[in-house]
Amino acid sequence: MGCALSGSGITLGKSISEAKRCPSLDGGLELKAESGEEKIAAQPFPLLEPQKELIQESWKILHDDIARVGIIVFIRLFETHPECKDVFFLFRDIDDLQQLKMSKDLQSHGLRVMSFIEKSVARLDQEDKLEQLAFELGRSHCRYNAPPKYYEYVGTQFIGAVQPILKEKWTPEVEKAWETLFKYVTDTMKRGFYEEEKKSKVNQALYSRKAGAAQNSI
Ligand code: HEM
Missing domain, CATH: 1.10.490.10 (Globins)
Structure with missing residues (x-):
């Protein structure tokens, strides 16, 4: 737990080590799974x-x-x-x-x-x-x-x-x-698709948050 993605309804792959890693986001961003995402267990x-x-x-x-x-x-x-x-x-x-x-x-x-x-x-x-x-x-x-x-x-x-x-x-x-x-x-x-999709959303969210923080500090 403590992961911003926990509770998002996303099923992670079991035996791919990378898929097991939970991206840690300080401050807890809320991310939702894509509406079309299926839950596919390894x-x-x-x-x-x-x-x-x-x-x-x-x-x-x-x-x-x-x-x-x-x-x-x-x-x-x-x-x-x-x-x-x-x-x-x-x-x-x-x-x-x-x-x-x-x-x-x-x-x-x-x-x-x-x-x-x-x-x-x-x-x-x-x-x-x-x-x-x-x-x-x-x-x-x-x-x-x-x-x-x-x-x-x-x-x-x-x-x-x-x-x-x-x-x-x-x-x-x-x-x-x-x-x-x-x-x-x-x-x-x-x-693999859903894992990559989630990663790119995390990156986008982090990028937007950093961009917002930079804007506020001007
Ligand atoms: C069993 C299903 C599929 C297999 C095994 C498969 C396999 C591959 C492979 C081996 C490549 C070469 C590039 C790479 O290794 O990343 C590739 C590229 C690609 N595939 Fe698939 N594919 C599948 C289904 C699909 C479907 C359904 C679509 C479209 C709806 C699609 C769209 C693409 C696109 C856009 C590329 C990049 C093409 C480019 O290099 O210009 N693939 N696919």
Whole structure:
């Protein structure tokens, strides 16, 4: 207690040490959580060993197609949720999705996202590292102003895009394993997002208070 944020209804991540730290503010500033904030508790790593193996095996097959999958995922995201496109400086002014499909920027963005998934798959046995990776990604998405409510759609589109590539290797068990991984990653990203959002509010509040004090002393 004694923290200006205690009682704000914000659930902090449990195993990320930075998320546990409570910013100490002399004088106690009142900060409220964003209205859209969900309470997401840190969860134990949810994947069982056989599920990890299913993901690793299917990734080996998908690996050669990741550039294509990355593009499909984002084109479908923009088709189903056009408001997501506005978050991207590079894409917001391109209305024609066929033109966007050909864009080198979309290709390289899709590849960056796929390479994050590749890193996640490589860290299925290093849970702390995977958690840290997804948490930091959530923090950077706060700086990109990318709202958490859309993160899970990326998983949905990924699953839709890889299903036809895996053909008969796609089973309900494989689907469940990927869904579980995406749920874990996106929940962890959301915690990172809210942590970063809270930090920036604390900084803004401190800045305003200092600016006010400086004004009063003139
Ligand atoms: C599972 C969900 C998602 C994953 C894994 C993901 C992953 C990534 C990765 C790896 C990057 C590269 C930069 C970095 O590492 O910080 C990135 C950048 C970015 N993402 Fe996401 N992302 C997701 C969802 C979203 C959604 C839903 C939006 C928009 C509503 C979004 C908006 C952005 C923006 C604006 C950037 C910066 C682009 C730039 O560099 O110009 N992301 N994302």
